[in-house]
Amino acid sequence: MLTQETIDLIKSTVPVLEVHGKEITTTFYQMMFDNHPELLNIFNHANQREGKQPTALANAVYAAAAHIDHLEDILPVVKQIGHKHRALNILPEHYPIVGENLLAAIQKVLGDAATPAILDAWAQAYSVIADAFIGVEAEMYREAEAAPGGWRGFRSFVVDRKIKESAVITSFYLKPQDGGAISEYLPGQYITVRVKPDDQNYTHIRHYSLSAAPGGDCYRISVKREGSVEGKSEGVVSTYLHDRINEGDILEISAPAGSFTLDMEKTMPLVLISGGVGLTPMVSMLETVLKEQPERKVTFIHAAVNGEVHAMKEHIKQLDASHPQLKSYVCYEKPAAGDVCDKTGFIDLSWLRETASLESDFYFCGPLPFMRAVHQALNDWGVPAERIHYEFFGPADTL
Ligand SMILES: Cc1cc2nc3c(=O)[nH]c(=O)nc-3n(C[C@H](O)[C@H](O)[C@H](O)COP(=O)(O)OP(=O)(O)OC[C@H]3O[C@@H](n4cnc5c(N)ncnc54)[C@H](O)[C@@H]3O)c2cc1C
Ligand code: HEM
Structure with a gap:
C-alpha cells in the first residue's frame, strides 16, 4: 500500500517527469538495451528509432502514475497494452528489468532534482503499476491457453497458402503444424508473428490483423510489403514474409489478441x-x-x-x-x-x-x-x- 505522502509526491512530480518524458524514456531504452541486449529480441527496432515506442511507454507510465490511487480508472488502457504484451510473450520477470532501468534513467536525466524521496516514491509507484499489468496479463495468458484450441506463448504454424492480393499485399493462410485445432478470435483481433531472418542478429515480432471472418480451420493474415512503393527503407518482417516465406514454411505465432473488436450487440448501421x-x-x-x-x-x-x-x-x-x-x-x-x-x-x-x-x-x-x-x-x-x-x-x- 502506498502512503498518502508517497501518492502526493508521485502526483506532484508527474508534470516534472512529463517535461523530460521523451529524454527519460530514450535514456531508459539505451540503458536497458546496453544492460539486457537479449531484449532486442522482443522490441521493434524501427519503433525505437522513430521514437514512437519510447513516447507510448512514457505516456502510459505517467498516465498510470497520475491515477496511482485509482488505477481501475485506466483499466481499459492497461488491457489494451496487456493484449500487446501478452501477444509478445512479455513475462513477469521482465518487469523488474524495466523498473530498474527506468529509475536509473529518471535519476540520470533529473540529476540533483531527483531526491532520494522522489526516487523511492517512483520505485513504489512503478511496482504498483507493474503489479497491475502483471495481474491483467496473467489472466490473459490463462484465457489464451484455456480457450478451445488455445495455447500459451508461441506455436508453430505451416503456411498452407500464400496468395497475392495486390502489387504490395499478400495473404498467408496458416495452419498449426501439430495438426490441432485453432482458437477462435473476434473480428478485428490480430495474431503475432515471430521470425528470425538469417541476416538478422535478433528475432523480430510483429502483429498482423486477421483478415477473414472467424470460424475457419486456419488463420489468414494479409501483409503489406513495407518500403516497396514509397522508396522508404524496407521493413524487416514484411519483406521477409513476402520474399522468403513460402507455402510449407513454418512461422511462430502467438494466440489472437486485441481489444479493437466489432460490437455485435449493436444493431445500428x-x-x-x-x-x-x-x-x-x-x-x-x-x-x-x-x-x-x-x-x-x-x-x-x-x-x-x-x-x-x-x-x-x-x-x-x-x-x-x-x-x-x-x-x-x-x-x-x-x-x-x-x-x-x-x-x-x-x-x-x-x-x-x-x-x-x-x-x-x-x-x-x-x-x-x-x-x-x-x-x-x-x-x-x-x-x-x-x-x-x-x-x-x-x-x-x-x-
Ligand atoms: C495491431 C496491429 C495490426 C497490424 N496489422 C497489420 C496487417 O494486417 N497487415 C500489415 O501489413 N501490417 C499490419 N501491422 C503492421 C505490422 O505489425 C508491421 O509493423 C509492418 O508489417 C512493418 O513491419 P516490418 O518489420 O516490415 O517493418 P519495420 O522493420 O518494423 O519498419 C517499419 C517502417 O519503418 C521503416 N524503416 C525501416 N528501417 C528504417 C530506417 N532505417 N529509417 C527509416 N525508416 C525505416 C520501414 O520502411 C517501415 O515502413 C499491424 C500492426 C499492429 C500494431
Ligand atoms: C508498467 C510497465 C510497462 C508499461 C506502462 C508499458 C507500456 C507500454 C505501452 C504503452 C506500449 C505501446 C502499446 C501499443 O503498441 O499501443 C508497450 C508496448 C511494448 N512493451 Fe510495454 N510497458 C511496460 C512494461 C513492459 C515490459 C516489462 C516489457 C518487456 C521487457 C515491455 C515490452 C514491450 C514491447 C516489446 C512493446 C511493443 C513495442 C514495440 O515493439 O514497438 N513492456 N508497452
Whole structure:
C-alpha cells in the first residue's frame, strides 16, 4: 500500500517527469538495451528509432502514475497494452528489468532534482503499476491457453497458402503444424508473428490483423510489403514474409489478441473505413457482420492509392453484389489509367455525409495521416466518441 505522502509526491512530480518524458524514456531504452541486449529480441527496432515506442511507454507510465490511487480508472488502457504484451510473450520477470532501468534513467536525466524521496516514491509507484499489468496479463495468458484450441506463448504454424492480393499485399493462410485445432478470435483481433531472418542478429515480432471472418480451420493474415512503393527503407518482417516465406514454411505465432473488436450487440448501421492495408480487420468485420447480423446495414469504404495496390477488390465487389444490406465504395488517391472508383483524392466529410448515415457505429484503420483525417471528419460531423473505434498499425498514438 502506498502512503498518502508517497501518492502526493508521485502526483506532484508527474508534470516534472512529463517535461523530460521523451529524454527519460530514450535514456531508459539505451540503458536497458546496453544492460539486457537479449531484449532486442522482443522490441521493434524501427519503433525505437522513430521514437514512437519510447513516447507510448512514457505516456502510459505517467498516465498510470497520475491515477496511482485509482488505477481501475485506466483499466481499459492497461488491457489494451496487456493484449500487446501478452501477444509478445512479455513475462513477469521482465518487469523488474524495466523498473530498474527506468529509475536509473529518471535519476540520470533529473540529476540533483531527483531526491532520494522522489526516487523511492517512483520505485513504489512503478511496482504498483507493474503489479497491475502483471495481474491483467496473467489472466490473459490463462484465457489464451484455456480457450478451445488455445495455447500459451508461441506455436508453430505451416503456411498452407500464400496468395497475392495486390502489387504490395499478400495473404498467408496458416495452419498449426501439430495438426490441432485453432482458437477462435473476434473480428478485428490480430495474431503475432515471430521470425528470425538469417541476416538478422535478433528475432523480430510483429502483429498482423486477421483478415477473414472467424470460424475457419486456419488463420489468414494479409501483409503489406513495407518500403516497396514509397522508396522508404524496407521493413524487416514484411519483406521477409513476402520474399522468403513460402507455402510449407513454418512461422511462430502467438494466440489472437486485441481489444479493437466489432460490437455485435449493436444493431445500428455499421460503417467500416480503411486506408491501404488497414483493410485487414475491416474485411474480417465485414465478413462476420454479413453472416451474423444479416439485417444490419453496412457501408464499406476503402481508400487506396490506385487500382494496382487495391487488395481484395473482387472479393468486396462480390460481397456487395450478393448482399443488398451492403454498400461498398472505393476512393483512389491517384487513379491510374483505366481505374474505376467512386471518389478521387482523399475521403472528406462532405463525401462521407453522402455515403454513410450519421446514426452509425464507425470503425476505421489505415496510415496515421488517413486516420487523423477520418477522425477529424467524424468529429466535425458530430459523431459521439463512443461510436468511433479505431486501430493503429503501430504503437498507439494520438489522433
Ligand atoms: C495491431 C496491429 C495490426 C497490424 N496489422 C497489420 C496487417 O494486417 N497487415 C500489415 O501489413 N501490417 C499490419 N501491422 C503492421 C505490422 O505489425 C508491421 O509493423 C509492418 O508489417 C512493418 O513491419 P516490418 O518489420 O516490415 O517493418 P519495420 O522493420 O518494423 O519498419 C517499419 C517502417 O519503418 C521503416 N524503416 C525501416 N528501417 C528504417 C530506417 N532505417 N529509417 C527509416 N525508416 C525505416 C520501414 O520502411 C517501415 O515502413 C499491424 C500492426 C499492429 C500494431
Ligand atoms: C508498467 C510497465 C510497462 C508499461 C506502462 C508499458 C507500456 C507500454 C505501452 C504503452 C506500449 C505501446 C502499446 C501499443 O503498441 O499501443 C508497450 C508496448 C511494448 N512493451 Fe510495454 N510497458 C511496460 C512494461 C513492459 C515490459 C516489462 C516489457 C518487456 C521487457 C515491455 C515490452 C514491450 C514491447 C516489446 C512493446 C511493443 C513495442 C514495440 O515493439 O514497438 N513492456 N508497452
